[in-house]
Amino acid sequence: MGEEILRMEEIDKSFPGVHALDHVHFNLNRGEVHALMGENGAGKSTLMKVLTGIYKKDSGKIIYEGKEVEFHTTREAQDAGIVIVHQELNMVGDLTVAQNIFIGREFTNGIKIDDKKMIDESKKLFDRLHIEINPTEKMSSLTVGKQQMCEIAKAISHNCKVIIFDEPSAALTEKEIQDLFTIIRDLRAQNLGIIYISHRMDEIKVITDRVTVMRDGTYVGTLITKDSTKDDIVKMMVGRVIYEPPKEKSMVAPGAPVVLKVEHLNAGKMVKNVSFELHKGEILGFSGLMGAGRTETARAIFGADPKQSGDIYINGKKADIKTPEDAVRHGIGYLSEDRKRYGIVVQKSITENSTMACLEEYMNGIFINKGKEKKAAEKYIEELATKTPSADQLVVNLSGGNQQKVVIAKWLVKNCDILIFDEPTRGIDVGAKNEIYKLMNQLASQGKSIIMISSEMQEILRMSDRIVIMCEGQKTGEVKIEEATQELIMDKATRNIN
Amino acid sequence: MTKKKSALGVLSNQKYIVILVVIALYIFFFAASVDFRKYTTMVTLLDYSYYYVLMAIGVSFPLITGGVDLSIGTGMVCYALVGGYLVHNVGLPVWVGMIVAILFGCVIGLLNGVLVAIMNLPPFLATLCTCMITRGLGSLLSFKNAIPWPTAKQPGGWFHSIFKITMAGNTKIPIGFLWMILLVVIMAFVLKHTKFGRYTIAIGSNKEATLLSGINVKFYHIMAYVICGLFAGLAAIPYASAIPTIQPGTGAGMELDAIGGAIVGGVSATGGSGSIEGTFFGVYVICLLKVGLPFIGLQANWQQVITGLILIGAVMIDIVKKRRAVTAAA
Known part of the structure; x- marks a missing residue:
């Protein structure tokens, strides 16, 4: 030297x-x-x-x-x-x-x-x-x-x-x-x-x-x-101080049925032989470092990227998901990490965004039933406590946290039972983060099943009932929340497969 | 692998395909129509092609940066009207009219460049606006008069002999073709072997990376449009020579034939690649169709349908090529 x-x-x-x-x-x-x-x-x-x-x-x-x-x-x-x-x-x-x-x-x-x-x-x-x-x-x-x-x-x-x-x-x-x-x-x-x-x-x-x-x-x-x-x-x-206590134990009822089962999924270079199960009412955290293949796994399940091989079972039945349209029909909603690019149309109103994924249910013949559409949007504004003067507000005028709620509303309107949250609190300030967390817990307790991809260790420990850890496209570990520690997760997330 | 690649390279190189198409079209019309074989038809075809060649050379530069210039058709007519007005109505010498037309073209090109590179307007919109502006300006500046440039026999008619010399026995030699070849050689050199040309390609291929390499992207981006305007101005001269009287309000649509020619000749519709030789032959595909189809009994409208179909083919080749490059790199 x-x-x-x-x-x-x-x-x-x-x-x-x-x-x-x-x-x-x-x-x-x-x-x-x-x-x-x-x-x-x-x-x-x-x-x-x-x-x-x-x-x-x-x-x-x-x-x-x-x-x-x-x-x-x-x-x-x-x-x-x-x-x-x-x-x-x-x-x-x-x-x-x-x-x-x-x-x-x-x-x-x-x-x-x-x-x-x-x-x-x-x-x-x-x-x-x-x-x-x-x-x-x-x-x-x-x-x-x-x-x-x-x-x-x-x-x-x-x-x-x-x-x-x-x-x-x-x-x-x-x-x-x-x-x-x-x-x-x-x-x-x-x-x-x-x-x-x-x-x-x-x-x-x-x-x-x-x-x-x-x-x-x-x-x-x-x-x-x-x-x-x-x-x-x-x-x-x-070695950082943890400000929020992690979840102490899983909130999932024992014996909750498996709603989503993924077996030996391979897609592109970033998803290699990934298998896992998601239970009803569970928040399953996906942890790993940037480029670990978590988003790619989600996109492959959702049909947004092609899969090379692997099976997906929904409620025990094999599901053939080739496009996002198929996934939505099977009740899967995907909340992208890049909201503005994939999640919402910012220059449109809350109402229009909320019903975008299932407009056919709000049609009278060839016309959109504006009244019915607005009612649905208003219902979820109230339920999710979205802060907005009205359902006609353009999404671009909302804060990051409230925009995220509109995306959530979009999938709830569609009646999705499996929600994939990809970095749900990215670009959202601390107060709004807590609201999103509360909302996710509420959804889980209502029986929705959630996959949460997050790069924030605190978020993973605070929200998940169970944690899947990925590294370089492979699943390197799966831990229950009761056993999870930062060191354990980081160790698995940096494990070199070779 | 390399062997296969090079054979594929020649086949997928639009420059060579388009030369074959030009030859095939020429042979086809030559065989199909007796009138097409006449020497005067060839002279007409060439007369008619010069301004398209010039416009297409010019517009190749904005196209290669990933943009477009829709103002060249109405622009060319506007410059010819203004130059002609100065010659015919004001009585200035022809060379003054020519220089004014060329400079006017450069000014509109500069305006386009500033709108696109500095004000960040989408090129399609920016040049659609200048297309309208030049169309109106041409009428206003010529006071809505149709303007004739001097005929070959009138004083000042010398400029016709830039393109065509009349020999004894009224035989016409289309020497304009030599000028076109010279300009193609010069501009091909500019595109391939100068910084301006290289950065034009780089901007069209990856503007961000070009900027990060410390290159004055705005300057070169503007220059691409100035060159385009310059060539639209140059095109006004053979246009004035070929068209006896220039009508205000015309010219819209001619830019599409020039752009089409460039794209048929292998200029990428999404920017980043292209060649001036290719553009040159691409324009002749379009001109041959325009002139040749009436000889076999198909109206000019057919030319537009067929050109459209050929363009689809050309753009498909470009897309397939790009996709193949992406998968090869992955």
Whole structure:
């Protein structure tokens, strides 16, 4: 390990209502791979954005190569030698590999772009990384893994000294991850400083020299990887104070019938052989880190994405669900994590949104029965305590929590018995969160069955009767609420299947 | 794998398909109609094609950025009216009229570019508005007069010889075709080998990534529309040469033939790819249909039906190609 190249001291950053970074420390040496870990929302990305000039820090110091610096754009950071390889790749699919690597700083002969030189330079970069990619290939024809390697090549072409990998392995296959590690070790040998953001505990053990853990926007500590155990790291990640007591025991009546049974479900790359049961009146929590395949599982059950194999039984009968329409007919409602995109039509009224999924029940011949429609909407406004002056209010004018209630109303109007809540309280303030929780408990006690996908550990522990834990597309555990602890869940959520 | 891919590449490359279509159409009409074989028919066809070629070259740039320019048809007529008014009614030299037409085109192009790149209007809407504006402006600025540019025999008629030289014995040589080829070569170079061309493609393919690469996206996005306007202005000159009297209020619909030509020639309807050579041949598919179909007894309306069907085919190829690229990368 070489001398220090980067030190961040007392970095503080607030957004309206959120103290995103609270006097955070971080330092990096040359020739080191340094992991940055923490749960979703711990502040890792924010810290990196402050470093690379995307966000402006409120206070604190960044010392880079012995001098205090502040970058205002990613371009400035790049020019100084600090680059990020993003999780989402920023590539222009219709241009070639070489054209992408040198975009914005093309070599030219007069007004003519010197493609030949760009191709030669790209080859040199790939040689340095010991990878084989044809620089004249179109970017869109490469696999995600290869595209990422192009992004790395682009990074080192800036003559960089610090590379930040933001969850680089999320979209890669096992083989591609091994190739990536070879490259990272190479870069380390070339004395670069590498920051590696990842959730995957086993990768951290394999590739990194030190680990810095963050939690809720604060710095928790830094460990030497080879001297610490996985347990040490997990403890640092979850050791927060719990403000709300978790549910003590399951509220489901013993012997409650199974309403939904999923067997050996496979869909795409993110759902591998998932099986579970959902009982009547149960809230089944789905826990896991981002990209664990929970939303994909829900979408496959709901028929929104195609399944490769697997069976779904509803009330003991096999259900053939190919489209969301089939799912709704079987009484399944899905409340998307991205409300505005999939859940509601914001420029329409509460009434119109409420009856959208079952308009045929509100028709007189070919005309919509507005009176009947409004009555139904008003019934659920009252039942769910939606705060609105009237049922004619446009949904766009409601708060996040009340918008969520309109989505719930939509599925209740449809008389769905199985509700899938995907991140039900994302983007909703604390007070409204409690109302949504109350509502979910009320629905469960009325005999509705709920699958709740949540990335918030507190929410999972507070709401669930039983918890399914997923990691990398597979179910890695199932625990009763009576036995659940944060450590146990985090351990299963970071378990590497291989 | 690579072998299979390259064979598939040639077949799915619309540029080559469209050349075959042009040849096939020409042979078909040549075989089907005696009148079509006449030399004068070919001259008419070419006369008629120049302004479509120019409009289509221009509109290829907004199309490749993922946009469109609907103002080029009415725009071209507007520029020809204004230029013609200055020549015919005010008595200025023809070259002044030509330059005014071209500059006017650039100004409308700049307006389109600003509306799209700075004000973030959807290109369809922005240019629909300028389509209406140029249509009205053409009538207003020419005081609702139909405007003739000088005929070949009148003073100032020299500009006809840019496109066509009359030899002894009244044989006409369509040298305009050479100008078209020259412009195609230049603009193909611009698209393929200059920063402007490369960023035009990049904007159409992934605007966000282009922006994050530190490129002045707004500038290049505007430039795509300015180039389009420039070519609409240039198109006004062969239009004035081919059409004896320019009528105010016309021109709507011609942009669709130019856009259709570009798309038939392989410009992606969703942006990100295309070539000027392809556009050039695509326009000739449309012009051959327009000129050829009446020779085999089908009215011009059939040309529109058939062009529409061909366009569906062209867009389908584009969609299938994109889908294949997505599955290949996944």
